[in-house]
Amino acid sequence: MWDWQYARSILPKLLEVIPTTLAATFAGFIIACLLGLPLALAKRSRMKWISIPVTAVTEFIRSTPLLIQLFVLVFVLPQSFGITLSPFLAGIIGLGIHYSTYLSEVYRSGIDAIPRGQWEASIALNFSKARTWTRIMLPQSIPPTIPVMGNYLIVMFKETPTLSAITVVELLMTAKVVGSASFKYVEAFTLVGVIFFILSYPSALLVRALERRMKRSERRGLAR
Amino acid sequence: MDWLALDLLPPLLKGLKITLLLTLYSIILALCFSFLAGIGRLSHSRILRSIVAAYVEIFRGTSLLVQLFWIYFALPMLLDIRLSAMTAAVLALGLNYGAYGSEVVRSSILAVPKGQVEASIALNMTPYQRMRRIILPQAWAMMLPGFGNLQIELLKGTSLVYLITLMDVTYQGITLRSFDISRTPAIFAWILILYFVTAYALTLLIRFAERKAAAGRG
Amino acid sequence: MSQIIQRMDENEPIVRYRNITKSFGDHIVLKELDLDILPGEKIALIGPSGSGKTTIARLLMTLEEPTSGTIEVGGEMLWHMQRKGNWVAANEKHLHRVRSKIGMVFQHFNLFPHMTILRNVTEALVHVLKMPKSEANQRALEILERVGLKEHTQHYPAQLSGGQKQRVAIARALVMQPQIMLFDEVTSALDPELVGEVLDVIKGIASEGDMAMILITHEMDFARDVADRILFTDGGLIVEQGTPKDIFENPESPRLQSFLSRFLKGQSELQADTRIAAGTE
Incomplete structure (x- = not known):
């Protein structure tokens, strides 16, 4: 059933698109990171006219499928607003916006975890609000969230096949094209699965190790 | 009332019915796998543990769409x-979210205090009896928030079945669009x-279930 | 034949620890322990924390497996069974059978938080002893009345005080009618003013029962009142044992002497408070 020779012959074609897949992952991740922080701050804002609509919109994005959001970017944007994006650009923007709502929660938990005393000390030292955020709050709140961020990077990597629906030529799309040419789907799709596993599993192990280390140092911190 | 585009609703609701059925079947299957794998991972048998671990890691380590x-x-x-699109979709969603759910089950079981088992x-x-009467009822309450997140992810995941031509709400939408492109935004x-x-x-x-699970324990 | 005679003999021990060693990794908690407990005998284990007293009880309750040595309960091996003439490690079925003679009350109560007080007490009657529900409820109500908690049967553990929780835990173990009951520092997690009510319940049980008891405790007065025999453990060994009179009035070993002097000094003030608060004096 399994044709080694055929598998070997299609492997280069699949390996060729790994860079595209990784580029989409990282570009999407950067967008999500950059967008997630202001979203987190807006959701925590004491001004209700900011926090309520932002919370509502992020909840909406989080509870609806990425696939539909991608379709909105490639079908609705050109028609209603005259903005035409390349599939790749639409893909990373969609991926980035979708996961920025997840990352905003991560940022928020990081910020909420900082003891009140840090705020109070900054006020006592008469720091400006901007300085308090950039020098005191964020440097403390971001490092503990790194393992969770890493997790989302892996999640986003595994989400890239969805971009094939808007014709981004990534791994799954390539496999489908290759497979349909010869009607041999077993090799093509299995190889894609194996590639995903080989790339994501070691990263997941790394993130877990990081997580354990963080927890240990946290406990030490508590003991002190 | 034209701007509401209510005439689009009947075909979309027909698709939604498929989406909901698919969600229901997949949640049931995912729950089964969650419990089987979550408990299996805590078994004394090394062979069983490694089989279950392989299942969980493979399904968590690859994409849902690739699995589908x-x-x-x-x-x-x-x-x-021969596999119908529906069967394939339920299998993929059930196996995938079952793998994630098994981690919820496992960690919740481990979070039940050791004293409960000893008692x-x-x-x-x-x-x-220990598992059925003492551990699982307490772990269940802890599993619910995790399950709640996963079922939303599963629901969103069902949209991918459009790509294997199952006529869910997404598929119906794309079909409607092919009739009249001008109505895409609506x-x-x-x-x-x-x-x-x-x-x-x-x-x-899920919130209702959480309230019920917490009842009386103050 | 010999086994039957053994069981009928009043002075034949119901529990025998023989050459029991227990270690966790490199750390030895019990060293070659020998201990016999007679039916109905009340034994108090005292000693510094980490001296191995809790482990003695946990080995008997099958919560911990001995590293070496044997334990017999009612003339039957606990951790070993015979298969084709060879002694092998006991399986769950064997443990289940022998364990039915033993009950235990824990330091942290370990009540089931998702069940009412009544169900905490009836759960094992119904599912382990397969007793009809109505009969189980009847038995549970009798025993809850005895520990003074009749009005709380429909409450959940979270609604009770520590002392009440511990009395429920005692009722839950007692209702199974074990031949040996283990009390593992049952008052250590309680606020001082709640200690008295729990100790009184245990004293009541001790005075009427032919049930053997192992009491691990830091309450010296209680040990003196209830125990037939007191064992002082230190460093994984039974350093000294004897009647309460021997132990408290003529401690021989220097280790016991220093333990008692250290302990009684700190304890005397505390206990005076406790008794006044609990209204037992």
Whole structure:
């Protein structure tokens, strides 16, 4: 059933698109990171006219499928607003916006975890609000969230096949094209699965190790 | 009332019915796998533990869409069987979210205080009774928030079945669009709203279950 | 034949520890322990924390497996069974059978938080002893009345005080009618003013029962009042044992002497408070 020779012959074609897949992952991740922080701050804002609509919109994005959001970017944007994006650009923007709502929660938990005393000390030292955020709050709140961020990077990597629906030529799309040419789907799709596993599993192990280390140092911190 | 585009609703609701059925079947299957794998991972048998770990890591380590394609396109060729799109979709979603759910089950079971197991041993309960009467009821309450998040993810994941031509709400939307491209914005607005309302209903369901599980324990 | 005679003999021990060693990794908690407990005998284990007293009880309750040595309960091996003439490690079925003679009350109560007080007490009657529900409820109500908690049967553990929780835990173990009951520092997690009510319940049980008891405790007065025999453990060994009179009035070993002097000094003030608060004096 399994044709080694055929598998070997299609492997280069699949390996060729790994860079595209990784580029989409990282570009999407950067967008999500950059967008997630202001979203987190807006959701925590004491001004209700900011926090309520932002919370509502992020909840909406989080509870609806990425696939539909991608379709909105490639079908609705050109028609209603005259903005035409390349599939790749639409893909990373969609991926980035979708996961920025997840990352905003991560940022928020990081910020909420900082003891009140840090705020109070900054006020006592008469720091400006901007300085308090950039020098005191964020440097403390971001490092503990790194393992969770890493997790989302892996999640986003595994989400890239969805971009094939808007014709981004990534791994799954390539496999489908290759497979349909010869009607041999077993090799093509299995190889894609194996590639995903080989790339994501070691990263997941790394993130877990990081997580354990963080927890240990946290406990030490508590003991002190 | 034209701008509401209510005439789009009947075909979309027909698709939503498939989406909801698919969600229901997949949640049931995912729950089964969650418990089997979650408990299996805590078994004394090393062989069972490694089989379960392999299942969980493989399904968590690859993409849902890749799994869906593999089950729908590759598996039938490999085994020489026919799989309907619905069966393939339920299998993929159930296996994938079952793998994630098993971690919820496992960590919740481990979070039940050790004293509870010891007390049930001291009362001479059998291992099955300990699990069934003491550990699982307490772990269940801890699993619910995790399950709540996963079922929203599962619902969103069902949209991918459009790519294997199952006629869910997404598929219906794309079909409607092919009839009249000018209505694209209204179609997608309705699809998004339908998903959001469904997700919200699922959230309310989990909250209800959480309240019930916490009842009386103050 | 010999086994039957053994069981009928009043002075034949119901529990025998023989050459029991227990270690966790490199750390030895019990060293070659020998201990016999007679039916109905009340034994108090005292000693510094980490001296191995809790492990003695946990080995008997099958919560911990001995590293070497044997334990017999009612003339039957606990951790070993015979298969084709060879002694092998006991399986769950064997443990289940022998364990039915033993009950235990824990330091942290370990009540089931998802069940009412009544169900905490009836759960094992119904599912382990397969007793009809109505009969189980009847038995549970009798025993809850005895520990003074009749009005709380429909409450959940979270709604009770520590002392009440511990009395429920005692009722839950007692209702199974074990031949040996283990009390593992049952008052250590309680606020001082709640200690008295729990100790009184245990004293009541001790005075009427032919049930053997192992009491691990830091309450010296209680040990003196209730125990037939007191064992002082330190460093994984039974350093000294004897009647309460021997132990408290004529401690021989220097280790016991220093333990008692250290302990009684700190304890005397505390206990005076406790008794006044609990209204037992």
